[in-house]
Amino acid sequence: MNIPSPKKNRKTYTLLFIPSPSDKVVRVDISPRILYVGWVLSAVFLTVFLTFSVIAYSLLHKESQMVALAHQSQQQKEEIVRIYSRLQEVHARLLDLTKKEDRIRMIMDPDGTDPDAGQLQGVGGPESLAAAAVLIQKGQNGMIELMEEMDRQFTHLGSGMRYQEGSLVSLKQKIIDRAQLWASTPSIWPTHGVLTSGFGWRNSPFGVGRDFHPGIDIAGRVGLPVIATASGVVSFSGWDQGFGKSVRIDHANGFETLYAHLDQVVVYENEKVTRGEIIGYLGNTGLSTGPHLHYGVLRNRVPVDPTRYIIDF
Numbered sequence: 299m300n301i302p303s304p305k306k307n308r309k310t311y312t313l314l315f316i317p318s319p320s321d322k323v324v325r326v327d328i329s330p331r332i333l334y335v336g337w338v339l340s341a342v343f344l345t346v347f348l349t350f351s352v353i354a355y356s357l358l359h360k361e362s363q364m365v366a367l368a369h370q371s372q373q374q375k376e377e378i379v380r381i382y383s384r385l386q387e388v389h390a391r392l393l394d395l396t397k398k399e400d401r402i403r404m405i406m407d408p409d410g411t412d413p414d415a416g417q418l419q420g421v422g423g424p425e426s427l428a429a430a431a432v433l434i435q436k437g438q439n440g441m442i443e444l445m446e447e448m449d450r451q452f453t454h455l456g457s458g459m460r461y462q463e464g465s466l467v468s469l470k471q472k473i474i475d476r477a478q479l480w481a482s483t484p485s486i487w488p489t490h491g492v493l494t495s496g497f498g499w500r501n502s503p504f505g506v507g508r509d510f511h512p513g514i515d516i517a518g519r520v521g522l523p524v525i526a527t528a529s530g531v532v533s534f535s536g537w538d539q540g541f542g543k544s545v546r547i548d549h550a551n552g553f554e555t556l557y558a559h560l561d562q563v564v565v566y567e568n569e570k571v572t573r574g575e576i577i578g579y580l581g582n583t584g585l586s587t588g589p590h591l592h593y594g595v596l597r598n599r600v601p602v603d604p605t606r607y608i609i610d611f
Contacts, residue, residue: 378444385451392458398609399462399469405485405607481573482550484527485607488557488593489580491518497603503587512601513556513594520561520589522580526571527555527593535567541592542584545577556594559586 311328473480495503495515502509530549538544541558545565548554561581565571582589595604 378448382444382448385448385455389451389455392455392462396462399465401609402473403469405480405483405609479551481529482553483607484549484553484555484595484604485609486525486527486573487516487608487610488527488555489516489518489522489524489591491516491522491580491591494590497601497605513558513592514604515590515592516580517588517590518580520579520581523576524557524560524578524580524591526573526575526577528553529572530555530570532565532567532569532571532577535563535565535569538584540585542586543578543581544584547571547577552598554596554599556592556596558592558594559584559590 309330311330311333312325316323493514494517495511497511497514499508500511501507526547528547528549530547530553532545533548533554534544534546536543538558541556543560543563544556544558545560545563546554546556557578559581560578560583563578565577571577580589580591593604595602595607
């Protein structure tokens with residue numbers, strides 16, 4: 299007789315769902331294998347979720363860092379543009395300084411013995427270059443080009459400033475050595491007003507052809523003070539048929555100045571005057587079309603352009 303083998307005792311887990319006291323109880327049996335698979339799937343899902351969460355956080359963090367770096371990069375670019383702009387300002391100021399030095403040397407050296415007079419000292423400077431902001435927009439190549447240009451300009455400015463420093467030291471010594479000649483060189487404006495006629499050939503103010511104007515005309519109101527533009531001795535003070543009331547002053551080194559069409563003269567012949575001293579008042583005397591000062595400069599008795607010697611012209 300065959301005796302049947304006993305069934306293996308299969309372990310299960312039971313879930314009871316009781317919707318309400320009056321409803322039927324729902325029973326669900328879950329085997330350990332299904333429960334195990336559920337736990338494994340849950341663990342895998344949780345792992346995947348956490349992994350993606352970490353990756354997403356890392357990407358967001360990197361994105362925020364990139365935004366911050368982009369903002370910082372833009373600020374740095376704007377700062378580079380500002381530095382480049384200031385560099386141009388420094389170069390312009392240095393260039394202006396060399397021009398003023400050049401004018402001073404010309405005034406101090408009317409005989410042309412100074413080899414540096416009349417020649418603008420070179421200090422280097424920017425060549426033709428696109429605007430810094432435009433170069434920056436070109437990306438890395440534009441930045442490299444801009445930085446190379448700025449480095450070149452800093453080098454030029456450094457050498458230019460060193461040269462200018464030595465040049466100004468020599469100019470200072472020359473000024474000290476020639477202080478008397480400096481005081482006798484007509485280098486300031488004789489009065490306040492508007493420059494209405496320059497030196498040289500012009501249409502006649504009286505309407506007849508052209509004539510040579512041996513000075514400059516400065517229009518202003520009657521009674522404005524007129525001053526000596528350099529120290530010297532009054533060689534003439536009185537009435538001139540064409541220039542009306544006028545003053546002539548002899549200065550050192552062959553200079554002579556003329557102040558014409560005055561309303562009043564307050565200096566006398568052979569009187570010594572200093573630069574800035576009042577010698578008369580602006581008027582409308584002699585052959586004149588209106589209140590103004592005719593100011594002339596002669597060098598060895600030859601008329602020359604007065605503005606050549608005015609420092610702040």
